[in-house]
Amino acid sequence: MNVSDHSTTERLNENDILDIFKETGALLQGHFLLTSGKHSARYMQCAQVLQYPRKAAVLGKDLAGKFGGMEIETVIGPAMGGIVVAHEVGRNLGVKAIFTERQNGEMALRRGFKLEPGEKVLVVEDVITTGGSVKEVINIVKEAGAVPVGVGVLVDRSGGKADFDGLLLHSLIQMNIEAYEPDDCPLCKQGIPWEKPGSRGIK
Template sequence: MEKHTNAKETRLTPEEYLDLFRKSKALLDGHFLLTSGKHSAQYMQCAQVLQYPERAAILAEGLAASFRDQGIQTVIGPATGGILVAHEVARALGTRALFTERENGIMRLRRGFTLSPGERVLVVEDVITTGGSVREVLAVVREFEAIPVGVGILVDRTGGTVDFGLPMASLIQLHIQAFEAQECPLCAQEIPAIKPGSRKI
């Protein structure tokens, strides 16, 4: 399989990657009411930047550059956030792309997807907060006796504290602080809270 030769080989700085997210309204500053009920001054929705193929390709090339010499044969990510990331990173590396899905609460390969024993696999995800989904995908890879060789993340919200026991690359390390409503400094300033996904966003 031929490698994608038109992708940009030059990696951007973390701030330049962050600027792509901001331009795409994937990273918003304000006062947000999160699904958890907590409040935050920032909100991240990677799908907003991935909807633009050229920007998705730039991000994917940045991740691919960290693993280009690792003999990657397949790139895999969890549905749904990791699907586009896996596809674009695979394009940059000239490999195939797979995604896992939960079936009855268990992460697995479906749709006839399979891995071969010894196959060298890169696991990718759009954003991690605890790394739970990535760990589930790694478990699937190992079930097939394939070899996970690394983890690529667009946005690491753990501040670099997560450890998968493998080489890991992220384009952005971001700590988005969340507050209980009664402790929210934005509420104290009487700044109206917006629920992500509303028409205003």
């Protein structure tokens, strides 16, 4: 695979960013089972692009730039997909970056990570469909008395429908990827077997 490098100083438009996802194999074509139970012919596996540090740095800088001037003190993302995104965005904003992870099935702060009352926090993720994981992280931020100030994601595949109680939402690219009920899935009717990618299924 010929994976070209991009300077960390250049700003990319949406087509440039989509090209990065395609050339790194992050945009997958096939037959995928979503967590919702629906099926889809395309899936974004952001780990494929984030494995390249130079590209992760470019994406993190672009995403951080969308939240300039907001006096953010901490960036937080859910494991696993949000860890690298939080690190790169936090690095570019000059603030700490932490992550949540599941404990007994529930999202939680572990490893000594803490949020202080009134602390301004940006929540980030690699890709959202319904935004369920992000909503769990937002609840953790609020429970700590900290203040969620926005949500940043690399890929919004909700078609712009994701809502986080009115919080500012910025993404690098939006994709309206069609999903089908199993009984109406054209891929199933063609006899194409499905797969369920991701660490615990699609977000």
